[in-house]
Every structure is written in C-alpha cells, then in structure tokens.
Amino acid sequence: MIGKGLSFLSRISVRLLAFNLLLVFLPVAGFLYLDTYERQLLQSLEHALVQQGRILAAGFARQDLSEASAQQILVELQQRHEARFRIIDTTGRLLADSSRLGPRLEAVEDRDKYFGRKAPEELEGSTEEREIRLTLLYRIATIPIEFYRKFLGPPAPPLESGDFYSGADRLKDAEIQEALQGRDGAATRISSGGQRSVTLYSAIPIRYSEEVTGAVLVSQSTYRILRDLYELRLEVFRVFLLSLAAAMLITLMVSTTITRPIGRLRDQASELVDRRGRLRGQFRYTRRRDEIGDLSRALKELTQKLEEHIRFVESFATDVSHELKNPLASIRSATEIVTDMEDPSERARFLKIIQDEVARMEHMVSGVREISHIDAQLELEERVRIDMIELAERVVEAFRLRMNNSDVEFEVHGQRNASDSPDYVTASPERLTQVLENLLDNAVSFSPKGSRVIISVSRRNSEIVTRIEDQGPGIPQEYLERIFDRFVSYRIAEAQPARLGHLGLGLSIVKAIVEGYRGRVSACNLKEGGACFEISLPAAQH
Numbered sequence: 377m378i379g380k381g382l383s384f385l386s387r388i389s390v391r392l393l394a395f396n397l398l399l400v401f402l403p404v405a406g407f408l409y410l411d412t413y414e415r416q417l418l419q420s421l422e423h424a425l426v427q428q429g430r431i432l433a434a435g436f437a438r439q440d441l442s443e444a445s446a447q448q449i450l451v452e453l454q455q456r457h458e459a460r461f462r463i464i465d466t467t468g469r470l471l472a473d474s475s476r477l478g479p480r481l482e483a484v485e486d487r488d489k490y491f492g493r494k495a496p497e498e499l500e501g502s503t504e505e506r507e508i509r510l511t512l513l514y515r516i517a518t519i520p521i522e523f524y525r526k527f528l529g530p531p532a533p534p535l536e537s538g539d540f541y542s543g544a545d546r547l548k549d550a551e552i553q554e555a556l557q558g559r560d561g562a563a564t565r566i567s568s569g570g571q572r573s574v575t576l577y578s579a580i581p582i583r584y585s586e587e588v589t590g591a592v593l594v595s596q597s598t599y600r601i602l603r604d605l606y607e608l609r610l611e612v613f614r615v616f617l618l619s620l621a622a623a624m625l626i627t628l629m630v631s632t633t634i635t636r637p638i639g640r641l642r643d644q645a646s647e648l649v650d651r652r653g654r655l656r657g658q659f660r661y662t663r664r665r666d667e668i669g670d671l672s673r674a675l676k677e678l679t680q681k682l683e684e685h686i687r688f689v690e691s692f693a694t695d696v697s698h699e700l701k702n703p704l705a706s707i708r709s710a711t712e713i714v715t716d717m718e719d720p721s722e723r724a725r726f727l728k729i730i731q732d733e734v735a736r737m738e739h740m741v742s743g744v745r746e747i748s749h750i751d752a753q754l755e756l757e758e759r760v761r762i763d764m765i766e767l768a769e770r771v772v773e774a775f776r777l778r779m780n781n782s783d784v785e786f787e788v789h790g791q792r793n794a795s796d797s798p799d800y801v802t803a804s805p806e807r808l809t810q811v812l813e814n815l816l817d818n819a820v821s822f823s824p825k826g827s828r829v830i831i832s833v834s835r836r837n838s839e840i841v842t843r844i845e846d847q848g849p850g851i852p853q854e855y856l857e858r859i860f861d862r863f864v865s866y867r868i869a870e871a872q873p874a875r876l877g878h879l880g881l882g883l884s885i886v887k888a889i890v891e892g893y894r895g896r897v898s899a900c901n902l903k904e905g906g907a908c909f910e911i912s913l914p915a916a917q918h
Contacts, residue, residue: 392631396623410605417601422576426560428459429580429594436582441465441589446472458600462593466556468548539575539595540565547593555579555591573598637668641675648679655683700740703733743881747888754892761800761916762808764833764840765790771812772831783825789832799833799840800916807889814882815844815909822848822907835915842911850901859899860887
C-alpha cells in the first residue's frame with residue numbers, strides 16, 4: 377500500500393542535495409591549486425631576494441667595505457624592506473645586520489598578536505612554569521590548542537631564534553662560501569623553534585675593483601606566503617560554507633516544490649480507485665505550467681479516457697445481454713411449442729425459427745467478438761502506408777465480382793493533390809478494407825435498382841477524406857445521431873431492426889476502426905436524396 381505523505385529525505389530530495397553538494401565542492405577544488413600557487417610565490421620570493429641582494433651589493437662596489445659603511449647603508453634603508461640583510465667580510469665576520477638596527481613595527485605587531493602580546497622570551501617563563509608544561513595533564517589539556525595552532529591556526533610570525541645564523545658572529549655556511557668565491561649562493565632551511573615556515577637565504581658577492589671584498593646575505597621567512605595562503609584558505613572555506621548553506625536551502629525549496637505536488641498526485645492516485653478497482657473520480661486539474669502540471673493534466677486525461685473505456689465496456693456488456701435476450705426468448709418459446717406439435721409442417725416451421733435465431737445469435741456473437749478484438753488489438757496490428765484511391769478501386773472491383781450482374785453501379789472518383797502524388801494514410805490494409813466493405817454493403821442494401829454508389833477520395837488540409845454516397849431513401853432524422861451505435865439498424869420494410877444479416881454492428885465496427893486510427897466518421901443525408909458516409913483519416917507523413 378502506498379504510504380501517506382512524503383519523507384523529508386525522499387529520494388528526489390537526496391538526489392537534489394547530492395547534485396547541489398557536488399557543485400558546492402567545486403570551490404573546494406581551489407585547494408588543489410594552492411600548491412601551484414605556493415610554488416609560484418616561492419619562486420617570486422627567491423627572485424626578489426636575489427635582486428635586492430644585487431642592488432645592495434652594488435652600493436658597496438665603489439667604496440671600501442667596513443663595519444661603519446655597512447651599518448650606514450643599512451640605516452639609510454630605514455627598515456623599508458621585508459627581507460633581512462647581513463653584510464659579511466671575506467672572513468665571514470658579520471659587519472652589519474638589519475635586524476639589529478631595530479625591528480619593523482609591523483613585525484612586532486604580528487608577533488604580539490600571535491603570542492598574545494607577549495614576547496617569545498616571556499613565553500619561556502620560569503623554571504617552575506616550564507616544569508608545569510612538562511606534566512602529562514598539561515599536555516593533554518593543550519592538545520586541542522596545539523592541534524589548532526599546527527593545522528588550523530594562522531602561521532606563527534618569524535622569530536629571531538628560528539634563524540639559522542641566530543647569535544653567530546661568523547657565517548661560513550655553503551651559500552656564503554659560494555658568494556665569497558664570486559658566485560651567487562642560495563639555501564632553503566626549515567625554520568627552527570617549531571614553526572611551519574622555511575627561510576630562504578641568498579648570498580651575493582660584493583666586488584670592489586674586480587675583487588670580492590665580502591658578501592650580502594639576504595634572508596626572508598616564508599611567513600608572509602603562509603599567511604596569504606592561510607587567508608586564501610579561509611576565504612575558500614567561507615565560500616564553501618556559504619555555498620553549502622545555499623545548496624541546502626535551494627534543495628529544501630526545490631524539493632518542496634517538487635515532492636509535495638508529486639505526493640499530492642500520489643495521494644489522489646491512491647484515493648482514485650476503490651477496493652474493487654473501480655474509479656471513484658478523476659485527478660484534480662492544476663494550473664502549474666511546469667512538468668508537474670503537464671503530468672497532472674496527462675493523468676487527468678488518462679483517467680478520463682479510462683473512465684470512458686470502462687463505461688464503454690459496461691454499456692457494451694449491457695447491450696449484448698439485452699440483444700441476446702430476444703433470440704433466447706424466441707428459442708425458448710419455440711422449443712416449448714414444438715414439443716406439443718403433432719403437425720409435421722408446423723413442427724418444421726418452428727424448427728426453422730429456432731435455427732434462424734441460433735444463426736442470428738452466432739452472427740451477433742461474431743460481431744461482438746470482432747468489436748472486442750478491434751478495441752484490444754488495433755494498436756498492436758502492423759500499419760503501412762496505404763493509397764486510399766487505389767484501395768477503394770480494389771474494394772469496388774471485388775464487390776463487382778461478388779455481386780455479378782448487380783443492378784447497382786459503382787463509381788470511384790479520386791482527386792490527387794497538387795503534385796499528383798498519392799494521398800496516403802497509415803493503417804492496416806485489412807482493417808480499412810473492412811471499413812469500406814461494411815460501408816459499401818450498407819449503401820448497396822439501401823440502393824434501388826439502377827442507382828449508383830459513388831466513392832470519392834480527396835485531401836482536406838492534413839486529412840484524407842473518403843465519401844460513400846448512395847441514392848437510397850436516406851437516414852431518418854431520429855436515427856441520424858445514433859446510426860453508429862451498437863445494435864442500431866433501420867429498415868424501411870420492417871418495423872424493427874432486421875433479423876439475420878443486419879444486426880446494427882457493421883457501422884459500429886466502422887466507427888471503432890476509424891476512431892482507433894484517430895480519425896472521424898460521420899453520416900448525413902444528401903439534398904438530392906440518399907445517404908452519405910464520410911471518413912476522415914490523418915494523412916501519412918512523407
């Protein structure tokens with residue numbers, strides 16, 4: 377049984393959420409670009425350090441290198457640089473250091489902000505404080521803080537203690553040796569002190585009169601790069617959170633506008649049929665102009681057609697049972713009488729009545745079976761392109777042969793289209809042959825001797841129209857509207873529908889076939905006398 381209501385996390389909602397989340401995670405893919413972005417920043421930083429070192433080395437190219445001159449030039453820079461400059465003589469002795477001329481205000485603020493307004497030296501604390509930090513309880517309590525600082529927190533500002541040459545008066549490492557030998561030297565070292573940044577070192581030789589008199593060591597931490605990347609990650613994460621919230625909101629709104637109407641349609645469907653499978657109503661009409669509105673209107677149309685078909689089946693069964701009562705009553709009466717008959721001629725007459733009624737019932741059952749077969753199997757039958765003029769000519773020729781020297785003449789008039797090409801319809805040749813034969817048989821049965829039956833085929837817009845006209849008495853007005861109903865037949869010579877041969881099923885079969893091909897059939901009386909039947913079928917697509 378179909379459950380009432382829709383779960384909030386219905387399958388459609390889950391799929392919409394998954395699709396929206398997939399789009400949301402696209403900004404997260406920006407994290408994959410950060411590695412490339414970081415390499416580009418490092419290359420730019422290395423290039424900038426080399427250029428700054430060469431400019432500073434050029435300042436000593438026309439003067440003697442001394443401690444006083446080195447410090448003088450660094451002082452004149454007024455800390456307007458981000459890198460750290462060291463001036464070294466040929467023995468590796470440190471002549472001047474920009475960091476010892478006073479830190480830049482921005483660096484101090486960054487450091488104080490990260491360490492809570494305390495200098496690194498103050499963080500060390502007393503011996504007692506250091507002992508407390510070594511206890512197990514303290515370590516466990518500070519695990520979240522350490523995790524945040526290490527993986528989620530902003531990068532730590534560079535510390536003096538993190539420099540490779542911190543506190544050294546003579547610098548003799550590889551990059552400096554390269555510079556003192558007249559070549560540019562470079563090195564990249566991980567910052568000490570537990571920091572995540574690295575420090576780039578570039579050593580540029582100082583030449584005076586073509587001789588190397590010392591070297592300029594330019595160093596800078598990647599702290600600023602890490603801080604830029606950290607801010608970029610934060611921005612991407614903010615975009616991700618906003619996108620996630622928007623995706624969930626959009627999913628909620630869209631799923632509500634989709635699942636709720638579908639849920640209502642489902643509820644209507646469950647209430648539409650009773651326990652016996654009978655329709656109790658129709659789908660309610662909706663004015664929505666989207667696919668759900670189209671679905672509801674299609675379901676409404678479907679239930680209407682289903683209801684019409686059910687009424688057709690019920691009325692068909694009622695009509696058949698009603699028509700079978702008359703021959704059965706005649707057979708019962710005749711059998712009751714014939715048992716008491718002693719006159720052979722009278723007995724033979726009543727036996728003939730019984731045989732005629734049995735034959736009538738057989739004919740009726742055959743017609744009923746034919747209508748049922750058309751209703752059930754017409755859509756499954758193979759369809760081909762049929763030239764209606766050619767088909768009409770073949771049917772008329774077969775009628776002429778069967779009727780031999782008939783007093784009724786047949787004429788076929790075909791009006792080709794502008795290109796003189798056949799007007800085709802798509803149908804089963806056997807079914808359309810059955811339609812034309814039933815109509816011709818009906819026309820001949822009402823046509824007087826020496827009259828004509830005219831069959832004309834023409835094109836009207838997108839339809840192929842076939843007309844069958846006779847010169848008989850026409851159709852009485854009271855029968856004109858229901859001439860295609862089942863078991864309706866009118867004969868002038870009889871006060872009621874004919875017995876064997878004309879049970880009122882031929883025209884009903886015609887209507888069932890034509891409407892099964894989405895066509896129309898109608899009947900009218902001609903002004904000059906006689907009846908006219910018109911069949912309109914959709915023209916086949918070229």
